[in-house]
Amino acid sequence: MKNTVVLAVSVMLMLLLQNCYGQSASKQTDQKKATEYSRTDSAPVNKSNQDWQKVLSPEVYEVARLKGTERPFTSEYEHSKEIGTFYCAVCGNALFKSDAKYESGCGWPSFFEPINKKSIIEAKDNSHGMQRIEVMCGRCKSHLGHVFDDGPPPTGLRYCINGVVLDFEKAKTAEKKYSAGKKANSGS
Numbered sequence: 425m426k427n428t429v430v431l432a433v434s435v436m437l438m439l440l441l442q443n444c445y446g447q448s449a450s451k452q453t454d455q456k457k458a459t460e461y462s463r464t465d466s467a468p469v470n471k472s473n474q475d476w477q478k479v480l481s482p483e484v485y486e487v488a489r490l491k492g493t494e495r496p497f498t499s500e501y502e503h504s505k506e507i508g509t510f511y512c513a514v515c516g517n518a519l520f521k522s523d524a525k526y527e528s529g530c531g532w533p534s535f536f537e538p539i540n541k542k543s544i545i546e547a548k549d550n551s552h553g554m555q556r557i558e559v560m561c562g563r564c565k566s567h568l569g570h571v572f573d574d575g576p577p578p579t580g581l582r583y584c585i586n587g588v589v590l591d592f593e594k595a596k597t598a599e600k601k602y603s604a605g606k607k608a609n610s611g612s
């Protein structure tokens with residue numbers, strides 16, 4: 425009997441802990457990352473596809489390095505309204521802010537502008553019998569998606585991005601408020 429209670433309590437504790445940690449960590453941050461992955465280092469990353477394949481999940485590798493496209497309407501980021509920053513899932517480069525995100529209905533996360541001109545690289549893409557502009561990560565040159573000129577103001581652009589190559593981090597406003605409150609308390 426006692427053992428059952430101990431077991432039940434430990435299971436509850438485990439679930440509780442899992443919940444706490446599960447909230448801040450997105451699915452993709454649990455994945456193995458390349459040693460070059462950094463959200464602060466902006467030095468260009470050059471690595472062969474052979475080496476990328478060793479550190480990336482098959483889904484990320486397929487899109488990022490083989491210029492694949494994830495199935496439409498499958499990304500958890502397509503309809504997300506959370507405030508924060510989207511990073512390259514391959515190298516950690518900051519790509520898009522949530523305030524440039526909008527609902528295009530095209531089936532992939534869509535943005536009207538990148539964080540800055542250097543955060544991405546654009547190149548002509550004439551594959552699959554179409555004339556499109558490919559969008560790549562400005563740091564590691566991973567394929568992200570395409571940009572089209574049917575977006576909303578102020579840019580009129582639609583950056584149509586595969587969610588699988590994005591890492592999202594929520595803005596830390598709530599945490600800032602919390603630590604500011606703690607400071608005020610300790611000061612009194």
Ligand SMILES: [Zn+2]
Pocket residue numbers: 512513514515516517561562563564565566
């Ligand atoms: Zn990158």
